[in-house]
Amino acid sequence: MSGIQPGLSSLPLPRLVRVEQLSIDLEYPDGNVVQHPKGATGLEVASSIGSGLARAAVAIRIDGELRDLNRAIDHSGKFAVVTLADADGLHILRHSSAHVLAQAVLDLYPGSTFAIGPAIEDGFYYDFKVAEPFTPEDLERIQARMEEIIAEDQPFTRDSADMDHALEIFIDHPFKREIIANVDQSEVSEGEDVTLYRNNGFVDLCRGPHLPSTGRIPAVKLLRTSGAYWRGDQARDQLQRVYGTSWPSKKELEDYLARQEEAEKRDHRKLGAELDLFSFPDELGSGLAVWHPKGGMLRKVIEDRSRDIHERYGFEFVYTPHLAKADLWETSGHLGYYSENMYPGLEMDNDQEYRVKPMNCPGHILIYKSRARSYRDLPIRLSELGAVYRYEKSGVVHGLLRARGFTQDDSHVFCTGEQLDAELRMHLDFVIAWLKDAGFSEFEADLSTQPEKSVGAQERWDFSEKTLADVLESSGIPYQVAEGDGAFYGPKIDMHVKDAIGRRWQLSTIQLDFTLPERFELEYTSAANEAEQPYMIHCAKAGSLERFMGVLIEHHAGAFPMWMAPVQATVVPVADRHIDYAETVKQALEGSGLRVEIDDSGDTVGDKIRTAITQKHPAVIVVGDNDVEAETVGLRLYGEEKDTRGVPLAEAVARLTDMAAEPDL
RNA sequence: GCCGGAGUAGCUCAGUGGUAGAGCAAUUCACUCGUAAUGAAUAGGCCAGGGGUUCGACUCCCCUCUCCGGCUCCA
Numbered sequence: 224m225s226g227i228q229p230g231l232s233s234l235p236l237p238r239l240v241r242v243e244q245l246s247i248d249l250e251y252p253d254g255n256v257v258q259h260p261k262g263a264t265g266l267e268v269a270s271s272i273g274s275g276l277a278r279a280a281v282a283i284r285i286d287g288e289l290r291d292l293n294r295a296i297d298h299s300g301k302f303a304v305v306t307l308a309d310a311d312g313l314h315i316l317r318h319s320s321a322h323v324l325a326q327a328v329l330d331l332y333p334g335s336t337f338a339i340g341p342a343i344e345d346g347f348y349y350d351f352k353v354a355e356p357f358t359p360e361d362l363e364r365i366q367a368r369m370e371e372i373i374a375e376d377q378p379f380t381r382d383s384a385d386m387d388h389a390l391e392i393f394i395d396h397p398f399k400r401e402i403i404a405n406v407d408q409s410e411v412s413e414g415e416d417v418t419l420y421r422n423n424g425f426v427d428l429c430r431g432p433h434l435p436s437t438g439r440i441p442a443v444k445l446l447r448t449s450g451a452y453w454r455g456d457q458a459r460d461q462l463q464r465v466y467g468t469s470w471p472s473k474k475e476l477e478d479y480l481a482r483q484e485e486a487e488k489r490d491h492r493k494l495g496a497e498l499d500l501f502s503f504p505d506e507l508g509s510g511l512a513v514w515h516p517k518g519g520m521l522r523k524v525i526e527d528r529s530r531d532i533h534e535r536y537g538f539e540f541v542y543t544p545h546l547a548k549a550d551l552w553e554t555s556g557h558l559g560y561y562s563e564n565m566y567p568g569l570e571m572d573n574d575q576e577y578r579v580k581p582m583n584c585p586g587h588i589l590i591y592k593s594r595a596r597s598y599r600d601l602p603i604r605l606s607e608l609g610a611v612y613r614y615e616k617s618g619v620v621h622g623l624l625r626a627r628g629f630t631q632d633d634s635h636v637f638c639t640g641e642q643l644d645a646e647l648r649m650h651l652d653f654v655i656a657w658l659k660d661a662g663f664s665e666f667e668a669d670l671s672t673q674p675e676k677s678v679g680a681q682e683r684w685d686f687s688e689k690t691l692a693d694v695l696e697s698s699g700i701p702y703q704v705a706e707g708d709g710a711f712y713g714p715k716i717d718m719h720v721k722d723a724i725g726r727r728w729q730l731s732t733i734q735l736d737f738t739l740p741e742r743f744e745l746e747y748t749s750a751a752n753e754a755e756q757p758y759m760i761h762c763a764k765a766g767s768l769e770r771f772m773g774v775l776i777e778h779h780a781g782a783f784p785m786w787m788a789p790v791q792a793t794v795v796p797v798a799d800r801h802i803d804y805a806e807t808v809k810q811a812l813e814g815s816g817l818r819v820e821i822d823d824s825g826d827t828v829g830d831k832i833r834t835a836i837t838q839k840h841p842a843v844i845v846v847g848d849n850d851v852e853a854e855t856v857g858l859r860l861y862g863e864e865k866d867t868r869g870v871p872l873a874e875a876v877a878r879l880t881d882m883a884a885e886p887d888l
Numbered sequence: 889g890c891c892g893g894a895g896u897a898g899c900u901c902a903g904u905g906g907u908a909g910a911g912c913a914a915u916u917c918a919c920u921c922g923u924a925a926u927g928a929a930u931a932g933g934c935c936a937g938g939g940g941u942u943c944g945a946c947u948c949c950c951c952u953c954u955c956c957g958g959c960u961c962c963a
Contacts, residue, residue, distance in 0.1 A: 356892055449958030450891025457960055461891055464958070492955095496899080505936080505954055560963050616889050617954095619961060710963065798920040825920080833924040847922050859923060866923055 279306040281439060282315050282432045289315075291381055291432040307441075307471035317342035319379065319434040320369075320443050320469040324349045326425040327368035328465070337427075338398035338453060338462055345479065346468030350451055352398070357448040357463050365465065366445045376438030377423040381431055385416045392419070392426060398453065399428050442476035443469040486724060491776035492622040498781050498838060500789075501623070510620040510627030512769065520789035520818065525768060526608055528660070528885065529632045532764075535888050536653045538606040538634055543586025545610060549576040554742055555585045564613045583609035584736075584761060587635040588743045591757075596747040601757060602638035602646055608768065609633045623773030630768045637745065637757040640686065647694045647733065650762050654718050654731040655700070657764045660886040661775060662784055665721035668695055668702035669729075671709040678712055679737025687735045687758070688714045712738035722778040730771060734761040782839040782861055785883045792879060793835040794821045797828055797847035804851045808844060811872060815880040836861065842879055 282305040283290050289311055305312045321340035324347070328335060332353050340349030357365075384392060386403065393399035406417055420429045422437060434440065444467060451464040470476040487493070495501045500518030503511065514522055530540070549568055552558045557565065561581060568576040580586070587605045596603070610630045619625055638646050655666065670691055673684045691714055695702045702716075709715055713735035719727050736759040739745075746754045765771035775783070785791055792812055796805040805821050812819045820840075822831040828845060835843045845857035849869065856875045859866035870878075 359893080447957060448892070451959045452890080455960070457890070461959080463891080466958080503955090509954070557963090564962085613962090616961065618889065618891095618959080620955095625962080712963080795923085796920095797922055800920075827919095827921055827926060828923060829921085830925055831923090836924060843923075845922060849922085857922070864923095868922080 279308070280304045281307055281312045281434050284311070289432050291379070292435045293378075293380075313471070314342045315432055315434060316440060316471065317347040317469050318429075319437070320440055320467060321347040321349050322379070322420065322422070322425070322427055322429070322433065323369050323372050323437055323440065323443070324365065324445070324465060324467060325351075325427060326372055326422070327365045328353075329425065331364060331368055336396045336398060339402070340427075346446070346466060348464050348466045350398075350453070350462040350464045352460060352462050356450070357465065362445050362448060362465070366443075369443060369445075372423075373437050373440050373443070375423070376436045378436040379420050379422045379433040381433075382419040382421055382426075383417065384419055389417045389419070389428070393428070402428060440469055441471055442473045443467060444476060444480070482724065486726075486777075489724070489777045489780045490622075491624070491773040494776050494781040495623070498789075500776070503622075508627070509617065510615060510625070512623065512626060512628070517789040518772075521783065521787055522768065522772065524787045524789075525765075525772065529608065529657075529765065529768075531888055532653065532657060532660075533606045533632075533634065536604075536649060538604040541587060541590055541605045541607050543580075543583060543590075543607060543609060545580055545612075546577045547580060547585065549578050551585050551589075552578050555582075555588075555739065556742055557581060557585075564615070566612055566614050579612045580609075581611050581613045583607055583611065583631060583633045584635060584739055585743075587633075588739060588745065591635075591637055591745060592743060596637075596757075598639055598747055598749050598755070601747060602636050602642050604634060604636045606632070606634035623769040623776075626767075626769050629770065631763045632765045632768060632771075634760075634762050634764075636760040636762070637740075637747075638760070639747070639749075639755070640758060643687065643758050643760075644690050644694065646758075646760060647690055648698075650733045650760065651694055651698050651700075651716070654733065654762075654764050655698070658718065658720055658730065661771075662779060663720040663722070666700050667719045667721070667727070668700050669705045669708070669717045669719070670695060670702055671705040671715050671717065672707060673714060674707045674709055674711055676711055677709070679741070683737050683758075684714065691716055691733075691735075710734065712736050720774070720778075722774065723780070726777075728774045730766045730774065731764050732762065732766065735759070736761055782841075785841040785879075786885045788839075788841050788883075789818065790820050790838070790840050791818045791883050792820075792842040792844055793831075793838075793840045794819060795828060795831040795835070795843060795845045796821070796823060797845065799823075801846050801848070801851060805846050808846055808856060808872060811876050812844075812879065815876055817876075817879060817883055832859070841882070844875065 280292055282292050284303045284305055289305065305315070307313060307316055318341065321342065325337045325340055328349070328351055329337065332351075335351050335353040338350040338352070340347065386406075389403050390400055393403065403417055417428060418430055419426055420431055420433055446466045446468060448466070449464050450461045453459040453462055468476065468479060470479060495518065498517060499515050500521060501512050501514045503509075504513060507513065533540070546569070549558065552565070558578075565581050566579045568578055570576055586609070587607070590605060591603060608630050610628065612628045615625060615627050620627065623629075636646055636650075658666065670688075672688050677684065692704075695716065715732060715734035717729050718731035718733075719729050721727055740756050740759050745757055745759070747757055749755045775787075783789075794805045794808050794812075796802045802821070802823050805823070809819045809821055822834065824831065826834070832843055832845070839861060841861045843859040843861075843866075845859070845866065847857070850856055853869065854872050855869045856872055857866050857868040858870050858875055858878075
């Protein structure tokens with residue numbers, strides 16, 4: 224591949240210092256001032272201000288609008304050179320890479336046709352309809368052809384066509400014709416019905432901008448293929464999608480691939496097996512997990528924490544069965560609109576059908592309804608670690624993140640309209656406290672509002688949405704409004720966290736529900752002695768314990784904060800004669816509530832330490848002759864390469880106990 | 889559910905139309921060791937399950953199950 228050299232991201236960008244009638248001066252951070260004539264093309268500008276920038280420049284921004292580098296700039300001088308170091312530059316790089324991909328595929332597979340090929344986060348893809356699905360060998364062939372096209376450094380040129388001409392150009396490409404037919408005329412410039420980009424005979428429908436030429440792609444790699452529906456619609460053609468990534472330098476490509484590998488190492492399914500936390504035995508069925516003792520301890524710690532914090536926030540604990548009569552699910556409406564996700568009914572002798580619960584709400588509602596409620600009873604806050612079963616489609620099951628059986632840390636609050644604001648504030652506090660304690664520090668919320676089809680009184684929607692927005696606003700948590708993205712039964716806040724390697728996960732959800740109180744005819748008696756319908760808030764702070772723990776495993780890469788680690792310390796006796804003392808040490812630690820194991824295998828010290836570190840135990844305590852005599856230990860903490868020897872036992876216990884303390888409630 | 893890939897020892901993976909292999913883990917023995925792998929020996933398999941082709945199938949074909957990567961879905 225030819226083109227740009229590494230290190231461009233450090234290039235100094237000029238600032239505009241003077242605009243006169245005939246010229247523009249740009250001053251570089253190093254004080255160098257360069258002049259060039261007004262009305263020059265972006266390419267000329269870039270050339271006139273230094274060869275480094277000329278090589279780095281991929282586009283130009285004029286008055287905020289991105290343009291191809293080789294199109295003339297305007298005469299205002301309000302422009303900025305865009306390089307691959309910019310987000311816009313990267314986007315252009317990836318979009319241009321997608322064009323090269325399409326060009327390569329159309330070259331190599333005559334008769335194939337292409338659909339869309341956008342830049343996406345970290346890369347790009349292109350969708351094709353081909354006679355045979357791509358194989359891994361095809362991917363290599365396509366990559367090789369792409370590299371040829373890049374080596375040929377074909378210039379990208381912009382062109383436009385009227386509708387009829389464009390339809391003619393893409394006569395053999397029905398997906399393109401469909402796009403052309405749907406072009407929104409309000410979005411194209413005057414005189415150009417559609418814009419096209421050409422390079423060396425290849426032409427694609429595109430708004431641009433593009434790199435000046437194919438040779439400006441420094442590093443590109445195809446990653447995988449998959450099926451994808453045309454326009455995301457299951458009922459339409461299934462196309463072959465090719466994913467790839469491209470970067471400003473080979474180094475950055477390699478770094479990206481290394482990050483992907485790092486993410487793979489954190490995969491909770493892999494760590495779950497390595498750390499002996501859980502498994503998904505075939506014998507149970509897809510999406511059904513068993514928790515092994517280590518994972519079970521981790522889960523117990525999290526469940527205990529969940530109960531403690533629920534109690535602190537004023538929730539009461541309830542228990543509801545896993546089965547209920549079909550009638551209940553009829554009343555709740557689940558059989559009407561959720562039955563695809565429900566396990567089939569169990570027929571009983573007396574003709575009674577039972578269903579396994581996919582949600583906990585109806586059970587909690589029955590508790591509410593078990594007696595008449597007064598406004599004096601509200602708010603009622605019920606919570607349960609409730610196991611639910613949902614028949615997820617076979618292709619979507621994904622370890623703990625998408626299982627068929629899972630446990631929600633579910634709660635339902637029933638309150639009056641006046642109480643809604645305070646309740647929602649409490650929920651948001653709760654959720655943030657919970658997530659922070661688990662080790663997350665970056666949060667983003669989505670506020671999803673009323674969709675087109677919805678149920679419930681409009682005034683309730685308006686009031687609730689406003690309250691949710693107020694609560695979010697005063698919390699200071701960054702959020703975005705997902706207009707129309709709410710459930711049909713109510714608006715909601717979804718809380719996302721960023722993990723240690725920057726991925727975004729949705730965990731907590733706080734949802735209003737206007738339909739269940741209606742369907743179950745929930746009431747309370749107001750101060751005015753009138754029957755009122757309560758507001759109902761669903762909330763899961765972790766989401767599901769399984770999913771939460773899956774995310775935790777990936778976030779911490781299996782090295783949990785000490786308070787949740789299933790084994791907090793491993794005691795390693797140097798030789799068999801030290802086992803008695805190791806036992807003493809273990810008991811001392813256990814006396815302070817620590818979870819401790821002794822490695823009394825016949826392995827060498829080095830081997831035992833290796834095992835403990837591989838298992839990511841927070842502390843390794845080595846005891847030998849010196850320690851027995853002096854009542855000391857050798858202490859080595861996870862992540863530290865050096866140990867500390869001769870630590871008095873009492874001090875080690877105190878230190879570790881301190882380190883293992885749960886965050887304050 | 890859809891498209892593609894895969895399923896061989898507990899794990900990671902070789903392998904071939906002619907009766908199955910390695911490393912790690914396990915077990916046993918020796919070693920008793922001071923901070924990331926002590927040595928030797930042993931054992932371990934219905935090659936995911938079922939059907940077919942063949943003199944012969946782990947290998948080729950079909951079906952099922954499970955997993956992986958995506959798509960779609962996650963009222």
